[in-house]
Every structure is written in C-alpha cells, then in structure tokens.
Amino acid sequence: MKTLEKLKNGKALAVVGLGYVGLPLALAFAKKVRTIGFDINEEKLATYRRGIDPTKEAGDQAVQETTLHFTADPEDLAEAAFIIVAVPTPVTDDDVPDLTAVKSASRIVGQHIRPGTIVCYESTVYPGVTRKVCAPIIEKESGLVCGKDFKVAYSPERINPGDKVHRLPTICKIVSATDDASLDDVAEIYSLVVDAGIYRAPTLEVAEAAKLIENAQRDVNIAFMNEVSRAFHHMNIDTQEVIKAMNTKWNALHFTPGLVGGHCIGVDPYYFIYEARRSGYVTHIAAASRLVNDGMAAFVASSTIREMIRADLRVHHSRVCLFGLTFKENCPDTRNSKAFQIARDLLTYEVDLSLVDPWVDPEKLPDDLRAHFISLKDVRDMDTLVFAVQHRQFSGFSPSDLTVFYRKDRAPKVIVDVKGMYGRKELEDSGFLYWSL
Template sequence: MTTPLSSPPGGERIAVIGLGYVGLPLAVALARRFDCIGIDIDSNRIAELKAGHDRTREVTPDTLADSGLRLSECIEDAQDTDIFIVTVPTPVDSANQPDLRPVLGATRAIAAILKRNAGTILVYESTVYPGVTEDVCGPELERLSGLKRGVDFFLGYSPERINPGDREHTVDRITKVIAGENAEVTERLATIYGAVTSGGVFRAASIKTAEAAKVIENAQRDINIAFMNEIAQIFGKIGLSVHDVLDAANTKWNFLRFAPGLVGGHCIGVDPYYLSYKAQQLGMLPRVVLAGRSINDGMSNYLADEVHSRLGKAGRVLMLGLTFKEDVPDLRNSKVVNVIERLKWIGHEVTIHDPLADPQEAAHEYGLHVDAAALDRRYDAVIAAVPHARYRGWNGEDIARIVESGGLVADIKGIWRDVELPPDLRRWQL
C-alpha cells in the first residue's frame, strides 16, 4: 500500500537536472506550463543560458527568454520540487561499458534534498539498460536519503527522444513514452508530459519496459546502418557506389533506406553497448548487436585506409567537418576523430575545418586544432566527412580551389554526387 501523492497536477513544481541537448528543450517546454527550474553543475553553462546563449543551438535566445525558465547550478534551489527529471548523459567508458557516474551523481544530489512524506517523483530520461531506474537509482536514493521508496518518493521513466539539429521532431511534437512505478505515478506523469507535447503520451507497461524501448530504438538504427556500411565495403570492391545501389533499391515499396557512414554521437554509437552489457550480465552473447557495433566502429579505419590507398602516399589532407553529424555543433563521440588519428598514424598531415565545432572544445576534448583559415590553402586530398550546409552547396570550382591538381576528393556521404569536378581531380565515395 503506497502513500497518496501530494501536489495535484497543474500546480507541479518541476526541476530538470542537466541542461544539455535533451534537458534544455524539455525544461523550456515545461516552463511554459509549470513552475520549472533548470539545474546544471556547469556554472559556465548556466551563465551562458542566463545571457540568452545556447551553445547547442537547440533553443533560440527569444524562446529561452520567453519561457520563464529559472536557472541555477545549485541543487539546493530545487529543494521544494515536486518532480525531478534527470536528463544527464549516459556514456560508455574506454572498455565500452556503461558509465553511470553522471546518473548516479544526479541521483545523489537529489537524495540530499529529498523530504520525508513529500511524495516526490524522480523521473529518469537518460538512456539506460532495463533495471537501472529501479534496481540502481532507487536503492541509492533510499540509502543516501534514509527515505522509503513508494512512501516518501516515487520513481518514473520517460525516455528522451531528442535528435540534435532536428527541427521537426521536437520535444513539444513527439510522442512521449512514460512509465511510473504505480498507476497513480503514471497518470501524474501523463498529465505533465501531455501538457507540453502535441504528440501525446504512451503508457508503457512498466519502467523496465520503457527503459528497454529506448535502448532498442537506437540499437535498431545502429544495426541497420551497420548493414549499409558492410554492403558499401562489398560494393566498393567491385567498383559500385552504394549510393547508386540504394537509389535503385529504394524504388521497392518496402525497402528501408539507411545511409552508410560514421556512427558517433551520444545515442546510436553508445546505447547498443548498454543493451549488450545487460545481455551479457544475463549470460547471453548478443551477436547481432555486437556485430553491428563492430562494423560501425571499424568504419573510421576503413575510410582512412581507403583514402590512403587512393592517394598512394602520405600527404596533406583537409578534413571537412568534425562534429558527429551535420549542422550541429555536438562533438561528443565523433568518429571523425578516429579517422584523423588513423590518417596521422599512417603519416598524413591533417588540417581540420568545421564552421560549427567549438575550437576550444575540440582542443580540450581531443587535442585537435580547428583551423578557421583552412579553406585558404590547397591539399592533396579533401575528405567531406560531415555534410554541413556550408559544404553541401559547393560547386566544382569551390572544390577545385582547395584541391591540388591530381588530388583526391573523398565524398564520404555523397553530397557532391551531382557536382561535375575538373578532369584533373579524382573522386571517391562510398
């Protein structure tokens, strides 16, 4: 028998913990309907947001200013909160094992300010393997707070579905999957999330079900992209472009078109490892999941080696793009970094250009220099690794200005397939 929850829906006081690509858009959406505070331990991030600047470019200054969202780096400022929503990252470590330190750090911070008999709900949005919310975070909250789950506080889960740079599938338009540890919690969450999205809510059968749904969403994409990367390598050996093959195959009504390339970022390149970790804990080897990860993780070396093979020698290489995907400044888990490392190891001199990447972040996270003047010089090879809008509009003359005569144009994503290059330039694409 659980204690009735306090604070009726509509008057909820909500705190979003973690204001990155996921947390900030959610907090802004919630602040339009509820008393909402956004908490982030990065004081620089809070200062930037208070000044109206979102470095992720997910929220405009006007939207941020009009939302009414309160901001703080101090968890104590959220001590009277009814609903905590945790949106911190869930990366993997160097051995590709789940790194739950950010989630546990947020959990411990919240535990320090939980109140007895308050009926507070803690909702996790961070991607985890099934069981983390109830079997890891719940016991940690009880241990540190001295309070009882199901009496003093309650658990919920609502997987994030933010796609950086996507202006169509925003948090206020998508369907939100929700789950509470009991029916009352679930309905309270349905009211809150339903108030901020036109896509409605889906009540999952359980918290573990909601956790599992999230982790397979990205694992499925990872596996499909892995198939594309594998066939790209097969077709490359017989002189076919996978993009030409996909154009033909896509005419079939039930063909699922995915694009080959580098798979990084904070979701698709990470989440399958959470699923495989849980499977191996249960004594099962997840062959398909791990095979997909192996293929996609190997693409960096494959691309670097193909470029080197076509150049025939070490040379000066320009890397166009460093972020993990097009038109976003997000550098997390960018596999372009691995391509650069491989090329340098072979002996190439690599220059990096990216109009969106933060040079300081690139230097801090990877020890790499982003050269704003890189397009003023010429190179033996140019690799279009990230199809930013800045590059997609180039014509043959634009490309020729940065490639030496006889040089190589490596168009990884096929953005210049229809661009006619000067006859003295060589072209290669997947």
C-alpha cells in the same frame, strides 16, 4: 493531491542536467509551470544566464526569454514536486555502461527530496537501473521509502540533435512509473509539453528497453549498409547507385552507409549488450553491428590514403583537409564523433592535416586536434579533401567551388565524400579522383 495540481498551485518542476536533452525540456516546461533548471556546471549555467544556447537546440532567444531558474544550488530541488533527471550515461573505454552521472544525480536528489515527490529519469539506462540502482540511492540518501514516500518513473529521451522537424512537442513520449497513479501523474505532466501523444509502457523496464532497442535497431541497419558498402568496394560497384535502385521498391528502408557516433546510436547498443550478457544471453547481431560501425572511421582513413597513392601523391606531408567534426550534420555536438578518429588515423600517416567545421568552437576540441583547426575561408593549396559530415555549408559546393581549395597544379584532385553529397560523374568529369562510401 495530484502532482499536476501541485505544480499549478506553485510547486516547482525541476530538471537535473541541462545539456542537449535537459535544456529544451526545461525551457518547454518553464512556459507552463514554475521550473528549476539544475546543473553542477557553473560555466554552463553562466552561458545560459547570458542568453546563449551553445547546443543550438532551443536557440538563444528561447534562453533569453525564459522564466527558467538556472541554479547549481541543490537546496533548490526541495521546492520540486516533480524532478526529471537528464544527465549523460556514456560508456567507458571498455564499452561498459558508465552510470557515474546518474548515480551522482540520484544522490543529490535523495539529499533534498521531499515526501510526495516523483522522480522521473530520462537518461538512457539498461533495464532495471531506475528500479534497482537509482531508487535505492534516493532511499539511502533521504531515509524515505520508494513507493510509499516518493515515486520513481522513467521516460526515455528522444531528442535528435540538429533535427528541426522531430522536436520535443512532435515526438510521441513513452512514460512509465512504479504504479498506476504515478503513471497518470507522469502522463499528465508530459502532456503539457508534448503534442504528439503519450504512450504508457506497462513497466519501468519496458520503457528502459524500448529506448535501447530503437537505437540498436538503427545501429544494426546502418551496420548492414556499411558492410554492403565495403563489399561493393571490392566488387567495384558504386554503393550509392545500388541504393538508388534499391529504394525504388516500396518497402525499402532507406538506410545508407556512414559514420555512427553521437550519444545514442553509438552508445545505447552497448547498454543492451551489457545487460543481455549479465542475464545470460550473448547478443550476436548487436555486438557484430557495433564492431562493423566502430571500424568505419579507420576504413575511411585507410581508403583516403589508398586514393592518395592512386593519385601519385606522396602521402608524407601531403596537405589534407577534413571537413566536418561533429557526429552529425548541422549541429555543434561532437560527442563520440568518428571524425576525430579519422583525423587521428590520418595523422599517423604524417599528413599535413587541417580541420574545418563552421559549427564547432575550436576551444572545445580535444587538445591533440585543436592546433589543426582552420576556418573555411583559409582552406587553400590542398592535395586531398575529406568530407566527413554533410553540413549545409558544404553540400552546395560546385566542382569549381571545390577546385579553389586545391593546389593550382593538383591533378587529379582527390576527394573523399563519405556521405555521397556530390555527384560522382560530375566530379570525375571535372578531373576529380572521387571516393565515397
């Protein structure tokens, strides 16, 4: 019997890992088939059961109305004919792939899997992990044979936190599996929740590699624009004006300089670099792009200090407010946020630092930064403002709105606008000392 028929006849679909990727996926499937949402984090599950979506990806109402069964009991996975693993795959402090969570999830699945089940991984991994790492773990824990008693598949997640246009139903879904029959099953099941179409990759490794390269490609393009920006600062050329002029050409790529954090673009290239090196090839461009992008937070912090000195500010104990702590705009996700690094770099200069972000729960901030957090309404008497994230709450500030945040006698008013939200001429005409990437 095909897996979709099993689901329609009452067998469950399970999603292991209910974070930014797993929760929207599980909620979507729960509208179509009986769905189990498994996570080992009881606190997270309790939040969901109260009808709260802290990721803000699906929304509280979707969580409140779902039929999804939230559980931390791995025994429930035995009811599933199709299991999706969507757990984090970060890198270590040495930028080496950390497969701890995906290995642990594979062990849990292996201990409770039933014959005939398909296990599909969505976690970002380097080519070969699904076949050579995850499947053997399931075999060891279950005593079953991959390809005979159970099947594995891979379908890379493409969730873009904070993006209300490109959502699960509207993003083409790549699927792959160990054989043609399983590939048909996986494609049919994802078609239940994806309207944009299914792309069938010929092998697991192709699908794994595609996820890495689509993000590594963006990393390379952003790194080039970051390098361009730093060069133009030496030439006294406004990068934003160069970009506006460049983008008038039909084939311009419309990339801009910026901070590269988060769970994908700032991480996935390291998985590619790692496996390429293990295979005997040194990746020059991808590695160089990571070096450039990882250095941008320090560049922003040092540039802030330089602008403060230009404004005749005494840096020691100057009041600096950093706006935006998430890794991107209009979402609460702080994973691998480069704003944290800017904050820590500024603190080494012993400035009086305040941190503001209407999207962030201060209790979730790192211990060393939590005490610096204030609300937007409490921002006043500042010497310097640093806007690291383009939240919609910040983008509409006029020069007079911004002036309210400074000391009354502060002139010039130093503003660091990382994303170029504000017009340079308008602010400079209003007495600001303006800096942007």
